[in-house]
Amino acid sequence: MSETKAIELICFPGAPSLPIFAAQEKGFFEKAGVAVNLSTTPNSAYQAENLINGTFQIAGTAFDNVVAYQEDAGVYKPESTPDLFAFMGASQVQLALVTAPDVKTFDDLKGKSLALDALSTGFAFVLYEMLARAGLKSDDYEMVTVGATPQRWESVREGKTAGTLTIQPFTAMAQSQGFNVLQTSTDLFDCYQGGSFAASRAWAADNADTVKGYIRGYLDGLDWVFDPENQDEAIEILLRNMPAIKPAVAGGVLKNLLNPRSGLTPKGAILPDGVDTVLDLRSRYGDGPKLTDHARYIDLSYYNQVI
Template identity: 45%
Template sequence: MKTLDVVAFQGASNLPMWVAEEQGFFARHGLVVTLSITPNSVELARDLHTGRRQVALTAFDNVVTYVEAQGEAGIEGGTDFFAFMGIDDAVLSLMAAPDVPDIAALRGQSLAVDALTTGYAFVLREMLRLSGLTEAETPFFRVGGHGMRLEALLEGRTAATLLTTPPDLVAEAKGFRRLARATDMIGAYAGVTGNASRAWAAANRETLVAFIRAWKDAIDWIGAAENRDAVGALFRARMGGAPAVADRACALLIDPVRGLRRDLTIDPAGIATVLRLRSTYAVPARPLTDPARYIDLSYLAEATGG
């Protein structure tokens, strides 16, 4: 049995991890997998760079950030991070306090983000620009992952923030406003991907391929109609919270169009948006046009026979 340490944010996109564990898919493929939850993207990048964790489940932009040495983790000279599979397409919504009627009303407000130089901050910046707001009019402050940003919103420490599912549903159930869905404004966007370092992956190809196979088994199990009730029960048990919110979040995840990526590929249009936004907003500025710098799907092809 090979051991594998995985790091991710707390959230619904971890559903295949829970399924692979409980249904024995990891064990079937010769793996003992441990999942650790990170508080923010900076700690996640450090864990992956040092080898403390071998696989990270996080936004594709985080891979680009640290390959281009534009992150906040203090990693000099860039990294050899890469994405080896797609997990979702960034189900992000701009959620705001109940008294904020629209995006224009955020002028003069401070907004919470995970980190100042990673992709979701750039998504938010673009949404604000498209709504006629400048960076000076809506300053950002660093809070951490989705759970921490939800807490900041509920406590009134921020007027608005980008949230994924189910934190967006939690906020909505408490009367907070959904001002816009990110992809409705900016187009396709590559969301959470499976990521590793190229050096580790090359030296542990069999282990990474086994992980992808177990993940694919979990995705197929989640998508099977006869497992619908079991998927819902597992999701409620792992995520907690109000059953109605959990059920709505689970329904989104298993949706064949908007939910978890069934074929584990990464949408080229979503990749292009990530690179466009990073080319526009990252410092130091540079044009980013080559997805091959950040992606290697050969492990996925070997795992799935594609």
């Protein structure tokens, strides 16, 4: 029997990790020959630094983060250009602009502070696009760097900031407590490559079987989550792994997660049109050149060998 390969995985906290939870609990990773230890990241800079330095081998991250660090546009500044790439998709991710109970329109945001993970991430660019389309200018509001979704939601809940972008389950949690959703990314874009799985090209080349084992285990977990017969147990797994979710909203969180427009992408595909959206936003809101080359950030060879 071949040796089980250990993987240190770092993801943002959120419901899109459900297939990972399922793969761990149902033994799909073990069956695929890998042992996955999942950690959550407090922010994108911490995740990038520790993926690049090898503390973690795989990251579940916004696809734009891969683009940002390959373009030397990330918050963390490594000594040399990293060799990160996305090897599988994860989700479109419905980003919701959650605001304080008294902020009911975009105009109500004027003079207020908004919480972000960092000022130059892909999700920040989605927020800039929302605000621009609503007619707000950059001097109408202040952006504040706070961290990942749990910290940002807490900042809004405590009244320190007036709004932020959230993913599930934090969107449902906010709505259940009387906070508003002014708009979502699915209102703006037909397709958006939100989540992806990324690694170092050099590490992947030296550990191809480990990468493919991860892909195989994740896809088995994803198929299990999408199976209608497993919905009740999927909710139990979600609640067990994310105790902050209240049972009353768990069904709605799962429904959103199983909608490919707002949640998990069937078969873990990377969506070319969604990649175009990410590159267009970074080209317009970032300081760099116009970006169009998918192959600069993506290599699906490992994925294609599995499916």
